[in-house]
Amino acid sequence: MNSVLKIILQRLALGLLTLFIVSIVIFTAVNMLPGDFAEAILGQGATPEAVASIRRDLGLDQHPIVRYFDWLSGALRGDLGNSFAQANFASFVGDDSGVRVSVAQQIAPRFANTMFLAGVTAAIAVPFAVMLGILAALYRNSVFDKVANISTLTSISSPEFFLAYVLILFLAVLNPVLPSLSNIYEGMGFGERLQKTMLPALTLTLVVTAHMMRMTRAAIINLLASPYIEMARLKGIKPMRVIIKHALPNALAPIINVVALNLAYLITGVVVVEVVFVYPGIGQLFVDSVKIRDIPVVQACCLIFAAAYILLNLTADILSILSNPRLRHPK
Amino acid sequence: MTRISRRGLLTTGAAAGVLAASGLPLRAQAKRGGRLRAALSGANTSDSWDGRTHSDLYMIASAQGTVFDSLTEIRADGSLVGELATDWEASADAKTWTFNLRQGVTFHNGKAFGADDVIASLQLHVADGAKSAAKPIIEAITEMKKITDHQVQFTLAGGNADFPYLLSDYHLLMYPAGQIEEAIAKGIGTGLYQVESFEPGVRMVATRVDNHYKGDEAGYFDSVEYIAVNDNTARMNALLTGQVDAINRIDFKTEALLKANPMVRIQEVTGNQQYTFPMLTNVAPFSDVNVRRALKFAINREEMVNKILLGHGRVGNDTPIGPANQYFAADMEQTSYDPDKAKFYLKEAGMTSLDIDLSASNAAFEGAVDAAQLYQASAKAAGININLVQEPADGYWSNVWLKKPFCACYWSGRATEDWMFSSAYEEGVPWNDTQWGREDSERFQDLLITARAELDSDKRREMYGEMQQILKDDGGVVLPMFANYVQAVSNKVVNPDTVGNLWQMDNARMAERWWMA
Numbered sequence: 001m002n003s004v005l006k007i008i009l010q011r012l013a014l015g016l017l018t019l020f021i022v023s024i025v026i027f028t029a030v031n032m033l034p035g036d037f038a039e040a041i042l043g044q045g046a047t048p049e050a051v052a053s054i055r056r057d058l059g060l061d062q063h064p065i066v067r068y069f070d071w072l073s074g075a076l077r078g079d080l081g082n083s084f085a086q087a088n089f090a091s092f093v094g095d096d097s098g099v100r101v102s103v104a105q106q107i108a109p110r111f112a113n114t115m116f117l118a119g120v121t122a123a124i125a126v127p128f129a130v131m132l133g134i135l136a137a138l139y140r141n142s143v144f145d146k147v148a149n150i151s152t153l154t155s156i157s158s159p160e161f162f163l164a165y166v167l168i169l170f171l172a173v174l175n176p177v178l179p180s181l182s183n184i185y186e187g188m189g190f191g192e193r194l195q196k197t198m199l200p201a202l203t204l205t206l207v208v209t210a211h212m213m214r215m216t217r218a219a220i221i222n223l224l225a226s227p228y229i230e231m232a233r234l235k236g237i238k239p240m241r242v243i244i245k246h247a248l249p250n251a252l253a254p255i256i257n258v259v260a261l262n263l264a265y266l267i268t269g270v271v272v273v274e275v276v277f278v279y280p281g282i283g284q285l286f287v288d289s290v291k292i293r294d295i296p297v298v299q300a301c302c303l304i305f306a307a308a309y310i311l312l313n314l315t316a317d318i319l320s321i322l323s324n325p326r327l328r329h330p331k
Numbered sequence: 332m333t334r335i336s337r338r339g340l341l342t343t344g345a346a347a348g349v350l351a352a353s354g355l356p357l358r359a360q361a362k363r364g365g366r367l368r369a370a371l372s373g374a375n376t377s378d379s380w381d382g383r384t385h386s387d388l389y390m391i392a393s394a395q396g397t398v399f400d401s402l403t404e405i406r407a408d409g410s411l412v413g414e415l416a417t418d419w420e421a422s423a424d425a426k427t428w429t430f431n432l433r434q435g436v437t438f439h440n441g442k443a444f445g446a447d448d449v450i451a452s453l454q455l456h457v458a459d460g461a462k463s464a465a466k467p468i469i470e471a472i473t474e475m476k477k478i479t480d481h482q483v484q485f486t487l488a489g490g491n492a493d494f495p496y497l498l499s500d501y502h503l504l505m506y507p508a509g510q511i512e513e514a515i516a517k518g519i520g521t522g523l524y525q526v527e528s529f530e531p532g533v534r535m536v537a538t539r540v541d542n543h544y545k546g547d548e549a550g551y552f553d554s555v556e557y558i559a560v561n562d563n564t565a566r567m568n569a570l571l572t573g574q575v576d577a578i579n580r581i582d583f584k585t586e587a588l589l590k591a592n593p594m595v596r597i598q599e600v601t602g603n604q605q606y607t608f609p610m611l612t613n614v615a616p617f618s619d620v621n622v623r624r625a626l627k628f629a630i631n632r633e634e635m636v637n638k639i640l641l642g643h644g645r646v647g648n649d650t651p652i653g654p655a656n657q658y659f660a661a662d663m664e665q666t667s668y669d670p671d672k673a674k675f676y677l678k679e680a681g682m683t684s685l686d687i688d689l690s691a692s693n694a695a696f697e698g699a700v701d702a703a704q705l706y707q708a709s710a711k712a713a714g715i716n717i718n719l720v721q722e723p724a725d726g727y728w729s730n731v732w733l734k735k736p737f738c739a740c741y742w743s744g745r746a747t748e749d750w751m752f753s754s755a756y757e758e759g760v761p762w763n764d765t766q767w768g769r770e771d772s773e774r775f776q777d778l779l780i781t782a783r784a785e786l787d788s789d790k791r792r793e794m795y796g797e798m799q800q801i802l803k804d805d806g807g808v809v810l811p812m813f814a815n816y817v818q819a820v821s822n823k824v825v826n827p828d829t830v831g832n833l834w835q836m837d838n839a840r841m842a843e844r845w846w847m848a
Contacts, residue, residue, distance in 0.1 A: 041377055041384075042462065042729075050462040051729070085377035085531075106376070107532075166563075172572045180568040181370070181575070183558050184536055234447030278370075278560050278569075280533045288376045288532060297376075 004328075008314065015310035022306045023075070023299060027068050030295050033284065034205060036060055037084045037293040058084055071299065080104055081296035103300045105206055107282065111304065113184060114281035117204070118266035120197050125205040126259055127213065133216025133255075134243055152210035164203045164276040171199060182277040200277045204270060208262040215258040219251035253320035260316030268305040360825070363547070365847035367555040367824065369577040370566045372834070374559030375626075376532035380518040382504035383456060383463035387580055388835050393535045393557055393568050396839040398439075399504040399520030401428060402449065403495050405746050407838065408830040409655060411496055415444065415505055415521060425490035425784045427538030432481040435646045436544050438514070439525040442507045446477040451508035462813065465502035467753070467760070490784025492791070493747040501839070523550030523843055532559050537842075566821075569593055576691055576821040577845075579835045583641040589819050602832035603653035605746020605810055606635075606696045608706070609764040610690070612771050612807040614736040620771075620805050621680035627666050628673035629710040632811045638705060639698040643817050647810035650799040651751050654813065655832045658795040663803060664845045673713035676695035684714040690731050694724035696814070697741035703739060733764055740764060740813075746833055748795045749783045754803070775801045823848055 038054035055061045059070070072083055080103040132152070136145045157161060172180040182196045186309075220243055223229060232246050270282035282301060289297040321327040373387030382399065385391055395401060404414040413419070419430045436444040456463040457470055474486040477699060487494065497503075505521060506514040514517065518526035520541045523545060524537035538554040565576040567585055571592060581589060581597065582697060589595055610617035610626070617623060632646040638669045645654070648666055650657050677685060691703035707717040723739075731738050745751035753760065758768035758776055769776050776799055782794040802808070816835045820826065826845045831838030837845070 033725060034723060035729055039726055039729035053462060081378075085375070168568055168572075172568065176572060179574055180572045181558065181560070181565070183534060185528070185530065187528075275562050275563055278558065278562070278565050280530070285376060285532075292375070292377055294377075 002291055004318060007321070008318065011310075011314045011317070015307070015314070018310060019303055019306055022302055023072070024068070026299055026302045027071070027295070030290070030293060030298055031064050033293065035293065036185045037295070040292040041085075068120075071296065075299075076302075079151065084294040085292060085297065099328070103296045106297060107285065107300055107304070109186065110280060110282045110285045113279065114270070114283065115277060116184075116193070117197055117200055117270065117281060120194065120320060121204040121208070121266055124201060125208050125262075128205065128210035130255065132209070133213040134220065134248070136213065136217045137220035137224070137247075138239055138243055140217070140318045141257045145217075148213065152213055154220050155206040156210035160203065160207055161276050163206050164199070164273060167199055167203055167206075168276075171202075177208075180277065182279040182282065196281070200270075200273050200279050203273050204225050204266060208265065211262055212255070212258055216251070216255050219254045220247045223250055239326040241303045249323065252323040256317045256319045256323065260312040260319075264309045264312045267308045341505065352497075359821070361551055361846045363551050363846075365552055367552045367577070367842060367845065367847075368558065368575045369555070369558040369579075369836070369841065370558045370569045370575040371579050372559075372561045372563075373579075374532050374561060378531040380515045380529075382502045383465070385460060385805060386464065388839060389557065389559055391834065391842070392505055392535075392836055393529075394518075394520070395501040396836075397524045397535075397537050397555060397842040398518050398522040398526055399502070399506075399555075400522050401503050401505060402498040405496070405499050405830040405833060405838065406829070407827065407840075407844065409657070409746075409833075411499065412580045414456070414499075415449075415600065416495075416498075419495055421492070421494070421786065423786075425492045425494070425786055426487050426507055428485045428487070428494050429478070429805070430483050430485070430495075432483065433544060434481055436521055438507045438509070438521050439506065439519045439540065440514075442503065442510065444507075444521055445480045446483045447480075447508040448505055449483050450477060451474045451511060452506045453665060455462060455501065455506070455511065456502065456548075463502060465500050468497045468500060468503070469707065489780065491749065492782075492784060492786050493749045496747045497750060498551040499746065501834075505527075524555055527554070534558055535622070545843075552842060555842045570819055570821060573821070576824045577818065577841060579598075579816075579818045581817050581819050582644060583817070586641075586817075594823075595819050595821050597817060597819050598826070598830055598837075599643065599815050600655075600830050600832035601813060601815050602655040603651075603742075604814045604816065605647060605651060605653060605742050605744055606639075606699070606702065606812050606814055607647075607651075607740045607742060608703075608809040608811070609738065609740050610807045610809070611736040611764075611766045612768075613766045616680070616682075616685065617736055617807065619680045621676045622682075622685065623805070623807060625673040625676035625685070625713065625715065626710070627809055628669045628676065629713040629715050630706050630809055630811050631668040631709040632666075633668070634705055634709070635702055635811045639702045640812060640814055643815040644812045645815075647812050648799075648803050648812045649806055649808060650801050650802040651755065651808070651810065652748055652795065655744065655746070655749055656751075658748050658792045660796045660799040661794075666803065668709060670709075670713040673710070673715065684716065686716045686718065687737055688718045688720050688735070690720045690722050690735040690738040692722040692727045692731070692739070693726045694722075694727035695732075696741040699739040702811075733762075748791075748798075749779070752779050752798065753783070756806075767807050772801055772805060820845075 037058065038051040038060060042050055058218050059067065071081055083101050083103050083106045132148055136148050139145050168180045171178045177200050179196055180199060182200050184193050184196050224247060229242060229246055270281060271287055274281045274283040286301040371389045371392060371522050374389035378390050380394060382394060385394060400414045402414060402416040404412055406412055415433050415436060416430045417433050419428055432446060438444060452471050453475065455461065456465050471488050472485050473488050478483040478484050507519060518529055523540060523543050525540050527536040527538050529535045529788055535557045536554060539550055539552060543550060560569060563582040569575045570578045589597055610623060627649055636642065636644045636646055648663060675720065687846055689703050691699045693699050703719050705718055710717050734741055745754060755762045756765060756767050778794045778798050780792050785791050816832065817838055824845050825848050826837060831840065
């Protein structure tokens, strides 16, 4: 067990280093974009005085390196700063009176929404994909296997917004069973929330199923050729039981890996689906924030995305170690 | 979620259609109740209840259209009425204005409305370092004096006959004095509806105030819900699947689909929204009036309206005064595409051909790059070679507009002539995107100041007519088209016969003016 702990610590340290590098890359990238928050927010009304005044209020007139280290020292203390977007506009008079919305306050509800969508999708997609994979392995090369393969590959090859519109057409316009507008909000009952989240969740299910299903199928088929499966078959065990009892436990490691990767995608890659269904998740906030150059929010979103990848990968590795007795008890 | 059967929708929809066709005054049918759900664009995570920052439909509809009031209000037919002011009086030189305020009005938090609130709210726009687009309006006031609790006197630096109109500007909202910070944080106004929840860039819900001063003749819904939907397709889906009752800015390409649907109708009004190509008149070659004239004859306006607006607009005549203005010179001779005349003016300028850059991006207006390409093609026949410079949409307003000598731009227009001219055509104002000044036309700048203080309507009409003529002939802007406001509404909702054309969605006041069928 010590070795597992050691791996976790090692990986967490590496993860922190990755986050640090990500923050530098993002900060530089956002600074290289033309225009800044002051110009973006004032748009056509950007007079030089107004721009200068906003820059002064937000400290944008300082050198980027100074700003970066200011932000970093805050972040290390757990303070992700204040959102520019809500900053100086809550104040009474022109100057900044200090009434501000912190990045954490701004992101928290959106992140919760994103996690809800990811959760609903995972609850549908993971069992569905694994079941489909097992059945495809069991009836490999049959018509069922081929249909399952072709349809999942078709859905993963189509752009997300196209899948979304197809689902809207069939489930919202022609047969109005689900709403096409997923504008969930605080205080909404769980049932209604679930109903409103269903279409985006189904769209994402179509996007992530193929990957997980094919990995499950491949991993199981790979094992089916090994001698111990042969032995089990010779004992006369039913094919389904052979797969569930004997093959699946040994195929878990690669399946867990691909599931983790797809879960990370559900958190970080859902911008398009959020826009189509007007789902108030973190992806839309992220795009909005890039558009108005709200650097603190962009930074925080990127860190969350990066952390999601790092943690889910770490979880996947640990689970695959735990699922493999040879790794669990190294000699 | 309320569910309404398809049949039910069809019958109510048909009823509304019959009513409209019979020409009965729809107002008589207005009734209280229901919730208006609208999917609107122009929302952002940086939205707040601070009127100084409002610039797009979502917050204008939420603030001035629903939760807040101003001193005056422009009706759908373009007439000016008092909102929180009841009436007003000007001195003979239009410099001193006395406003009587409505009595017995309370804010949503119970505070009574009075003269102090007016003064504090207007002063917000000129506070140190304030970033208000309405700053020039308030800066022109030299003194704000409280006469009684319900009477305020404004003294202006120069006479301005349009002053009461200016006070209807959507930035100039009335906040409770002494509690403004709280009012901006929570949205406390005197409007027909009070905020129930507001999530910037996502959703706004407001419920009808009981015993409002506007009485039963306005604000028919029990509650309104504005959902932020910036994506065109998502807005249309939401309307077609019955999840919302109204959407703004429909995509012209899908108009046929909407028209085929019996449950929705399209609302279209022509206002002052204009798509323009401003030239800096202090930069060569645009400093030569003949070059400007050549460029005006080298653009095919009809083609622009047909191809860029797909017919949803009308041709412009190189003046920013549009059909929604009182003194719009509709009978002025229309400049039309004429390559020979363009060549003639080019020769007058001493040139046989002309090479210029035109900067454009779709940030200027939807289809600006296409419009620039059409311009390029039509100008070629006149010997004018336009080199199209595609600019990035990011930072377009800060890096291109007002800086590049010839670019694409849009204006939403203004309710009055003076307001429009003093925003963009008075010498030295910050948004003068053609650098139009005394050097170009002494007469224009003189007329601008004289007309502003003139209270006689006939004289003003004459002066504004002459100013439009000057701009059409000599001005620095090529203004090929006025773009309609096109929106779609479910037949579950009824609107009065006259729909406002100063802004989208009935001047953003659908919560006040519409009702459930």
